[in-house]
Amino acid sequence: MKPIFIALAFLLVAAAMRLAASFEISLVNFSPLMALALCGGIYLRARAAWLLPLGILITSDILLNLRYGSSVFGAGEFLRYACYAAAIGIGFAVARRKSWTTIAAGSLGCAVLFYLVTNTGSWLMSPGYVKTGAGWWQALTVGHPGFPPTLLFFRNSLISDLVFTGLFAVTMEWQARRAGLPSLLGSPAPAATRPAEDPVG
Numbered sequence: 346m347k348p349i350f351i352a353l354a355f356l357l358v359a360a361a362m363r364l365a366a367s368f369e370i371s372l373v374n375f376s377p378l379m380a381l382a383l384c385g386g387i388y389l390r391a392r393a394a395w396l397l398p399l400g401i402l403i404t405s406d407i408l409l410n411l412r413y414g415s416s417v418f419g420a421g422e423f424l425r426y427a428c429y430a431a432a433i434g435i436g437f438a439v440a441r442r443k444s445w446t447t448i449a450a451g452s453l454g455c456a457v458l459f460y461l462v463t464n465t466g467s468w469l470m471s472p473g474y475v476k477t478g479a480g481w482w483q484a485l486t487v488g489h490p491g492f493p494p495t496l497l498f499f500r501n502s503l504i505s506d507l508v509f510t511g512l513f514a515v516t517m518e519w520q521a522r523r524a525g526l527p528s529l530l531g532s533p534a535p536a537a538t539r540p541a542e543d544p545v546g
Contacts, residue, residue, distance in 0.1 A: 373493070375501040378402060379455050380509035382429045386436015387443065387451075388517045398429055424466040428459045445514075445529060452510040456503040460485075464495055 358377055382398040389397070406422055432455040439451040468474045468484035488495035515530075522528035 373501060374498040375505045377505060377509035377513070379429065379432055379459060379502065379506050380452065380513055382432035383436045383439070383451055383455050383506075383510055384513040384517070386433040386438075387440045387448065387514070388436075391437075395430075395433060398433070399426065402426065402429055420470055421463070421466060424463055425459075428455075428462050431455075431458060443529065448510060448514050449507070452506045453503070456499070456506040459502060460499045464488075 378398060378401065385395075385398055402425070406425075435451050435455060439447045464484045465481065468481045469476075471484075471489070473489050474480040474484050484495065486494065486496055488498075518528045518530045522530045
């Protein structure tokens with residue numbers, strides 16, 4: 346299976362989970378999209394790495410914002426797009442020194458980056474937060490009163506990023522191993538060959 350088809354399968358899952366989260370608040374931020382952005386930078390050609398995750402993100406944002414009657418593009422959306430673009434760039438950097446350790450570190454870094462950037466942006470833009478250190482800490486931890494705590498969203502992001510990055514990376518490395526290419530799963534075992542028989546006569 347080509348890498349692009351594996352990525353498309355993950356994209357369909359990402360779109361379905363983003364839409365499911367609009368009906369179940371506990372699933373908010375539990376999505377393979379950040380993992381796909383990171384692994385797209387690691388495993389896909391440059392153009393596909395940019396177009397696939399950002400394309401599904403923008404499309405699903407439009408659908409969700411139309412459902413809630415929100416503006417299609419706002420400052421918050423552009424902050425998220427910047428985080429996903431940064432994840433693709435991190436993926437490019439990881440690809441140059443690819444190992445299980447650098448992949449895991451990249452996934453963790455993307456989750457923390459998204460958490461800090463988006464919640465700091467919310468703190469700056471939302472009138473519900475006082476513009477002090479205490480207000481920023483509120484944005485990073487409990488969030489707005491009447492809504493689930495921000496740390497719940499960070500937990501979902503962190504778990505989903507690590508899980509889906511691992512699934513994507515293992516799938517891609519297994520495909521490489523099957524094709525006889527260098528893989529973090531090791532080289533494929535050489536096929537057994539029958540010993541040559543002495544000619545008769």
